[in-house]
Amino acid sequence: MTNILIVEDDPMVQFIHRNYLEKIGTFTNIYSSDTIAEARNLLAARSIQLILLDIRLKDGNGIDLLTKLRRTKQTVDVILITAANEVEIVNDALHLGVIDYLIKPFTLKRFEKSIHRFYAKNRMFDSDQLNQSQLDAYLEPQPHASAPLELDKGLSMATLKIIQEAIAQLPQPFTVPQLTTKTGLSHVSVRKYLNFLETRRFLKSDTIYRKTGRPFKTYQLLTTLPI
Structure with a gap:
């Protein structure tokens, strides 16, 4: 079971996130919140494996929520999706261990890449031990020289x-x-x-x-x- 939480106060953007996730079709439950307070309540009540987190929310800052999660050693993964592109903010997010950082607006293809990184990380940590090639495959994925594969309708x-x-x-x-x-x-x-x-x-x-x-x-x- 893999559950995801969208923390986003713009209803249209929240709808886009949910629509993309439903197209990908790999999550058991998709929860959503438009405030940090509600997000904290959901995290306390539900088993959440991944958060799609905005930074500038109407009741606070997403980086503050992320910092609290790390200080309390909660293992939930986070992808930041925000219009904030200041170097200082991006640097803070990376130091706090986000899976990825998406700057709005973005494409479905780029969104899928972030979700893939989440699943790749979790599959990697299914093992008790890792070798260097496994770490390299996750940390430094190699580009493919061949033409991209064209998918049938309905596949992601x-x-x-x-x-x-x-x-x-x-x-x-x-x-x-x-x-x-x-x-x-x-x-x-x-x-x-x-x-x-x-x-x-x-x-x-x-x-x-x-x-x-x-x-x-x-x-x-x-x-x-x-x-």
Whole structure:
């Protein structure tokens, strides 16, 4: 279960954030607040894994909320989304350990990149120990030289990256239940992305027939995705 909290006092911007998150489709619950006071109440009452936080709010400063979270050692991750672009503010936010810093206005593609960074960090810390290559992959992602992959309608690049990274960690071949467990996505979502990848020849599937029970499919990664 992954829950997210939007802290934003502009109703239109709050709507845009929610709309983007619903398109990405990887969060269990999307909560929202237009004040710091309400955000604190939600954080006390709900299990929140990620906050999309504005800085200039009608009852205070988002940096103050972030500072309080760090002083009390709350492990919730934060992405700052704000019009504030002063170097001092950006520097303070980075020192306080934000996942990302988005300056308004921004594109859906850039927003998806931030969400991907959140999931990549959390998957990295699922292990007890890390090696240098794992840290480098998160801290210094390498650009891909190939052309960007064009997605079918209804699919998002952020979710596809979640699928890709989960597949890389599974034994080959793998099944839909294994991938849903690894990603936390629904069976319906996983099947959509697997069908897309298979039609693009990044995956191949085989149908396994058993003496009893229904047949099932296994999937094998053929090549690395260009994303």
